[in-house]
Amino acid sequence: DTEVTQTPKHLVMGMTNKKSLKCEQHMGHRAMYWYKQKAKKPPELMFVYSYEKLSINESVPSRFSPECPNSSLLNLHLHALQPEDSALYLCASSPGGGGRNTEAFFGQGTRLTVV
Amino acid sequence: ELKVEQNPLFLSMQEGKNYTIYCNYSTTSDRLYWYRQDPGKSLESLFVLLSNGAVKQEGRLMASLDTKARLSTLHITAAVHDLSATYFCAVDEYGNKLVFGAGTILRVKS
Numbered sequence: 001d002t003e004v005t006q007t008p009k010h011l012v013m014g015m016t017n018k019k020s021l022k023c024e025q026h027m028g029h030r031a032m033y034w035y036k037q038k039a040k041k042p043p044e045l046m047f048v049y050s051y052e053k054l055s056i057n058e059s060v061p062s063r064f065s066p067e068c069p070n071s072s073l074l075n076l077h078l079h080a081l082q083p084e085d086s087a088l089y090l091c092a093s094s095p096g097g098g099g100r101n102t103e104a105f106f107g108q109g110t111r112l113t114v115v
Numbered sequence: 116e117l118k119v120e121q122n123p124l125f126l127s128m129q130e131g132k133n134y135t136i137y138c139n140y141s142t143t144s145d146r147l148y149w150y151r152q153d154p155g156k157s158l159e160s161l162f163v164l165l166s167n168g169a170v171k172q173e174g175r176l177m178a179s180l181d182t183k184a185r186l187s188t189l190h191i192t193a194a195v196h197d198l199s200a201t202y203f204c205a206v207d208e209y210g211n212k213l214v215f216g217a218g219t220i221l222r223v224k225s
Binding site: 033040041042043045048050055073090091092100101103104105106107109111 | 146148150155156157158159162163203204205207210211212213215217218220
């Protein structure tokens with residue numbers, strides 16, 4: 001299994017809603033990532049989990065809250081978002097570990113619209 | 116802080132022509148990746164370059180890495196319409212994360 005699966009594919013939420021994005025991989029990868037991508041821009045790193053621990057938070061606003069329940073799952077909890085948070089949210093995983101293998105495998109993304 | 120620059124940012128090519136996309140980066144790294152992204156889709160891994168002098172080829176695309184010059188190239192041979200997409204290079208920063216270039220939007224015209 002070489003897939004990273006993200007749900008939902010599309011999400012429309014109001015500014016007062018709470019929602020969660022989910023990501024799952026079964027490749028035994030030890031590092032998982034959340035990226036945000038706006039149109040015509042490169043992916044922008046938000047969070048990195050390594051061995052289920054948060055290792056990098058790129059100064060992301062607290063209205064985004066990541067969670068890594070186990071080595072295969074990664075969630076992104078959303079609360080009180082702004083319209084400018086509308087974007088494609090990409091989850092990725094990489095083998096990580098002592099070999100520093102950062103080759104990232106991306107999920108299909110969640111297209112988020114905040115209204 | 117690692118910075119990654121790609122050029123050109125936009126490339127309009129005729130079918131059958133050759134061209135090269137360049138990726139320069141600012142600090143030492145020996146791992147570089149190329150990705151393709153179709154409109155509205157996710158990123159697809161194209162090439163993994165793990166050492167100085169690495170060269171990989173797949174179909175009409177060939178990627179190379181010169182770690183001393185901090186330069187990678189993605190060469191397109193005899194372009195076809197199906198290659199139209201956005202291409203990103205990404206450089207490993209200390210084994211922790213990838214830093215992406217701005218992307219090159221490639222349009223192949225028949």
